[in-house]
Amino acid sequence: MINPTHDSADVTRELFQDFSAVGIVLFYILGFIALGIFAWGCYLQIRKYRQGVADGSWADLLRRFRDLCLTMLTHRTLRRRDAAAGRAHAAIFFGFVLLFIGTSLIFIDYDILGPLGLSFWHGEFYLLFQLTLDLAGLALIIGLVYMMVRRGWIKPPKLDYRRPDREPGEPDADRSAYRIEDWAFLWALIIIGVTGFLLNGSRKLWLIEDPLVWDYRWWTPVGTSIAYALSGLGLSSEGAGVLRTATWWFHGVLALAFVAAIPFTKVKHIFTAGGSLMLRDPLAAQRLPKLPEEGEDAGYGRITDFSRKHLLHLDACTKCGRCHEACPANASGLPLSPRDLVLTLREFAHDNLEGKPKHADELIVHGDGVHQIRAETLWACRTCMACVEICPVAIEHVPIIVQMRRWLVEQGEMDPMLQGTLQKIQKRGNSFGEAKRKRGKWADELDFPVKDARKEPVDFLWFVGDYASFDPRNQSVTRDFARILHHAEVDFGILYDAEQNAGNDVRRVGEEGLYEMLAEGNVATLEDVEFERLVTTDPHSLNTIRNEYPQFGGQYLIYHYTSLLKQLIEEGRLHFQRTLNYRVTYHDPCHLGRFNRGFDAPRYVMQALGLDLVEMDRSGENSFCCGAGGGRIWMADPPGKEKPSENRMHEAARIEGLEVFVVACPKDLTMFEDALKTSGYEGQFVVRELNELVAEALALDGQATEAA
Amino acid sequence: MKILVPVKQAALVEDDFELRDDGRDVDPDFVDLQLNEWDDYSLEAALQLKEANDGIEVVAVTVGDDDTEDALRTCLAKGADRAIRIWDDVIADADPLVIARVLAAVAQREAPDLVLAGTQSSDLGFSATGVAMAAFMGWPHAAVVVALDYAPGAATAIVERELEGGLRERLEVDCPAVLTIQLGINTPRYASLRGIKQARSIPIEELSPDELGLEDQDIGEQARGSRVREMYLPDKGQAEMIEGTPAEQAARIAAIVKEVMGG
Numbered sequence: 027m028i029n030p031t032h033d034s035a036d037v038t039r040e041l042f043q044d045f046s047a048v049g050i051v052l053f054y055i056l057g058f059i060a061l062g063i064f065a066w067g068c069y070l071q072i073r074k075y076r077q078g079v080a081d082g083s084w085a086d087l088l089r090r091f092r093d094l095c096l097t098m099l100t101h102r103t104l105r106r107r108d109a110a111a112g113r114a115h116a117a118i119f120f121g122f123v124l125l126f127i128g129t130s131l132i133f134i135d136y137d138i139l140g141p142l143g144l145s146f147w148h149g150e151f152y153l154l155f156q157l158t159l160d161l162a163g164l165a166l167i168i169g170l171v172y173m174m175v176r177r178g179w180i181k182p183p184k185l186d187y188r189r190p191d192r193e194p195g196e197p198d199a200d201r202s203a204y205r206i207e208d209w210a211f212l213w214a215l216i217i218i219g220v221t222g223f224l225l226n227g228s229r230k231l232w233l234i235e236d237p238l239v240w241d242y243r244w245w246t247p248v249g250t251s252i253a254y255a256l257s258g259l260g261l262s263s264e265g266a267g268v269l270r271t272a273t274w275w276f277h278g279v280l281a282l283a284f285v286a287a288i289p290f291t292k293v294k295h296i297f298t299a300g301g302s303l304m305l306r307d308p309l310a311a312q313r314l315p316k317l318p319e320e321g322e323d324a325g326y327g328r329i330t331d332f333s334r335k336h337l338l339h340l341d342a343c344t345k346c347g348r349c350h351e352a353c354p355a356n357a358s359g360l361p362l363s364p365r366d367l368v369l370t371l372r373e374f375a376h377d378n379l380e381g382k383p384k385h386a387d388e389l390i391v392h393g394d395g396v397h398q399i400r401a402e403t404l405w406a407c408r409t410c411m412a413c414v415e416i417c418p419v420a421i422e423h424v425p426i427i428v429q430m431r432r433w434l435v436e437q438g439e440m441d442p443m444l445q446g447t448l449q450k451i452q453k454r455g456n457s458f459g460e461a462k463r464k465r466g467k468w469a470d471e472l473d474f475p476v477k478d479a480r481k482e483p484v485d486f487l488w489f490v491g492d493y494a495s496f497d498p499r500n501q502s503v504t505r506d507f508a509r510i511l512h513h514a515e516v517d518f519g520i521l522y523d524a525e526q527n528a529g530n531d532v533r534r535v536g537e538e539g540l541y542e543m544l545a546e547g548n549v550a551t552l553e554d555v556e557f558e559r560l561v562t563t564d565p566h567s568l569n570t571i572r573n574e575y576p577q578f579g580g581q582y583l584i585y586h587y588t589s590l591l592k593q594l595i596e597e598g599r600l601h602f603q604r605t606l607n608y609r610v611t612y613h614d615p616c617h618l619g620r621f622n623r624g625f626d627a628p629r630y631v632m633q634a635l636g637l638d639l640v641e642m643d644r645s646g647e648n649s650f651c652c653g654a655g656g657g658r659i660w661m662a663d664p665p666g667k668e669k670p671s672e673n674r675m676h677e678a679a680r681i682e683g684l685e686v687f688v689v690a691c692p693k694d695l696t697m698f699e700d701a702l703k704t705s706g707y708e709g710q711f712v713v714r715e716l717n718e719l720v721a722e723a724l725a726l727d728g729q730a731t732e733a734a
Numbered sequence: 735m736k737i738l739v740p741v742k743q744a745a746l747v748e749d750d751f752e753l754r755d756d757g758r759d760v761d762p763d764f765v766d767l768q769l770n771e772w773d774d775y776s777l778e779a780a781l782q783l784k785e786a787n788d789g790i791e792v793v794a795v796t797v798g799d800d801d802t803e804d805a806l807r808t809c810l811a812k813g814a815d816r817a818i819r820i821w822d823d824v825i826a827d828a829d830p831l832v833i834a835r836v837l838a839a840v841a842q843r844e845a846p847d848l849v850l851a852g853t854q855s856s857d858l859g860f861s862a863t864g865v866a867m868a869a870f871m872g873w874p875h876a877a878v879v880v881a882l883d884y885a886p887g888a889a890t891a892i893v894e895r896e897l898e899g900g901l902r903e904r905l906e907v908d909c910p911a912v913l914t915i916q917l918g919i920n921t922p923r924y925a926s927l928r929g930i931k932q933a934r935s936i937p938i939e940e941l942s943p944d945e946l947g948l949e950d951q952d953i954g955e956q957a958r959g960s961r962v963r964e965m966y967l968p969d970k971g972q973a974e975m976i977e978g979t980p981a982e983q984a985a986r987i988a989a990i991v992k993e994v995m996g997g
Binding site: 437452542543 | 749750922926
């Protein structure tokens with residue numbers, strides 16, 4: 027690598043070559059000013075976050091740091107559903123990181139180790155360093171060019187910043203400042219990159235006579251190509267020297283300005299996105315936080331009620347639009363986009379927490395004012411977790427929305443229909459307002475008794491849930507599941523009158539007091555019952571019992587029925603009489619799939635039945651909510667807009683020869699049977715619960731005759 | 735200023751209920767209790783006045799036993815400042831006249847500037863208590879109020895009343911007055927369970943009729959203007975639930991139409 031006639035220590039780059047002392051001092055002054063502005067900006071941001079409420083997000087820091095590094099190195103969250111953007115970001119990211127490390131090494135060598143006589147930046151290391159940084163710069167520019175093409179020509183809709191929560195012309199509807207910032211960011215970085223190469227090339231040409239430079243020119247292939255190009259354009263060595271000095275200052279000052287701008291612009295995502303990923307809670311939406319015992323106010327009313335972590339989340343958003351695209355409320359034209367919620371709150375926090383302290387009344391984030399969140403926006407959410415799932419920087423939209431709903435509930439502000447349902451649950455423990463004694467009535471029509479688990483021990487305690495207990499259409503599915511269990515000789519029982527609504531959706535509505543009452547009541551009931559494990563057909567009950575009841579002292583092993591069916595099939599306990607050859611598609615319930623990763627069991631069961639499963643585009647973790655979650659099943663959707671469930675029916679109808687749309691959740695059955703009619707596909711295909719298909723294959727009595 | 739809001743813990747009867755052994759009421763086993771729907775609206779009207787003006791005290795009052803405390807807790811959770819409960823066993827099964835007499839005595843003691851009652855109760859529906867209360871106090875009243883315009887301290891309130899045929903009457907009422915509030919005048923707020931729990935720390939003032947200067951003859955059996963003799967379900971009318979598939983239902987409807995129309 028090194029020519030034997032050269033001393034390895036001489037193969038390096040002389041910093042500030044031919045600079046006057048004044049020039050060097052000036053540069054250092056500029057450097058310190060830039061760092062000073064950077065530090066001040068960081069202070070402002072940290073002061074802002076510290077006005078939030080401290081929480082326990084910092085536990086288990088080492089594992090979190092390892093996860094963060096893994097996520098950043100693999101870019102796994104950025105590649106999802108937008109592979110090209112993920113690759114381009116990787117090019118920019120790794121290019122930038124390498125260039126940053128390179129610059130830092132030069133600083134360490136020149137300003138710290140050099141004066142101590144420990145310089146390492148020369149010889150073979152220097153040559154490899156040159157090559158690495160040259161390629162890093164190339165990667166950076168290629169990535170940036172793609173991003174420019176994407177914004178300028180491809181123009182994906184998710185980047186258009188159209189707000190569903192504001193009408194055009196409202197004072198805060200306009201997001202064009204963001205667009206300017208996006209372009210300024212891209213141009214600034216690309217100019218820094220390009221001038222870096224120009225600087226390298228002009229320096230090469232300027233020092234063409236110096237063998238310590240010119241002999242090693244191909245260790246910077248891009249920079250040297252530029253030197254040849256400049257020479258080809260007729261630039262002399264002296265001219266290149268002048269160009270080098272001019273470019274040096276331009277490049278240097280721009281880079282310092284960029285550093286100074288980091289805390290004040292979207293560039294800060296370098297830190298905030300990393301911080302957010304490091305504080306990632308894998309159960310953020312599945313296990314909502316309890317309210318503190320004391321304290322007058324509940325939830326997020328003022329921006330200072332937000333946890334520090336959630337304030338950081340507001341700044342971590344890079345406006346990539348993945349949540350905007352995935353959100354069923356946004357897709358239905360409702361006034362909610364998770365992205366805009368986060369950005370609006372970000373602006374609110376910026377306006378009110380970075381300057382002089384404001385009066386408490388000015389810190390309320392709810393309302394119709396500029397950068398305030400409207401109640402209709404919060405109530406549009408179905409807490410389906412599509413946004414949380416796809417966010418590449420681990421923002422917790424759903425917990426933020428539920429915390430804000432808690433405050434609205436405390437103020438008594440909510441849809442009258444929802445009020446009625448919550449009052450029914452308060453009075454009677456179920457959302458149908460039915461008498462408690464009617465909860466087990468569905469079992470009367472069976473030709474075998476269902477054990478009362480309060481009176482005798484059972485292996486499986488079946489937590490039935492409201493919809494499966496009271497909704498007439500679902501009762502028939504409930505009976506099918508009972509017949510399947512009976513057929514497989516599973517020892518099971520139910521709680522009859524003692525079961526109450528599990529509370530999953532009550533909690534997601536934001537009525538935490540009522541949720542506590544339900545959870546504590548159910549846990550107390552379960553304490554008095556002898557059973558080995560729980561099973562439910564309701565993914566909502568499954569989620570809260572599995573993930574949230576431990577907050578109330580209830581630790582249970584709970585199965586979704588699809589897992590139990592899978593196990594029974596594996597054990598050979600289901601004796602199928604018929605093979606079903608239907609062409610079907612399957613809708614992953616949010617609370618079973620995304621929330622509890624129950625993707626495989628239902629598919630295993632369908633395969634065992636002989637069904638021809640054709641997946642929809644949006645399936646598995648990208649399943650599209652039926653629209654019932656987060657308490658929305660207790661509120662009316664606005665007329666004249668396509669409901670999420672109808673949107674889903676159109677998607678399913680595109681499958682050629684589809685016969686059955688299979689669901690594995692009581693609420694899904696209700697939502698999609700309605701949507702099948704309203705979207706005009708009645709007669710074309712049917713909606714059926716997986717239990718009905720299993721019962722049909724087992725040739726059990728009482729299977730749904732109309733669909734067979 | 736002060737607004738008095740008389741409220742009732744009303745009965746919510748289950749679909750399949752049984753009657754009490756004496757046949758004069760529903761068996762309490764089949765009844766849930768909740769704040770009378772109309773009182774939700776009268777309380778909300780009072781709270782909205784309170785929020786729009788400084789210095790208004792909202793006092794909720796009920797006549798009932800221990801079980802009716804929940805209604806007052808709900809009022810306190812929503813924002814009432816104080817709550818009063820009056821009870822004596824002699825009031826059990828009282829008619830609206832007796833209740834109105836007790837409430838009038840409370841009003842005498844509290845000296846409110848306005849009484850906002852519900853137009854009727856959702857269980858018994860006499861629509862009499864508020865009006866009778868005004869009569870006992872010699873105050874003006876307006877019933878079935880669907881809009882209210884009142885400034886604290888004003889000599890009159892402008893109210894709108896709902897008449898038959900969609901007609902509205904705008905009325906000027908001298909204050910103090912008793913107004914009975916109709917559903918729909920506002921959108922009542924929700925009382926969260928947390929709020930109701932927190933309201934448990936606010937003491938409820940408990941008074942006996944005696945302390946209000948009422949004698950047994952004012953509120954006892956002999957003071958009632960009416961007595962319930964019997965409650966019963968009339969024989970089923972000519973309603974029939976048509977079941978089956980849409981096609982079967984349509985066929986059955988066609989058959990009925992033919993039968994009735996004689997076609």
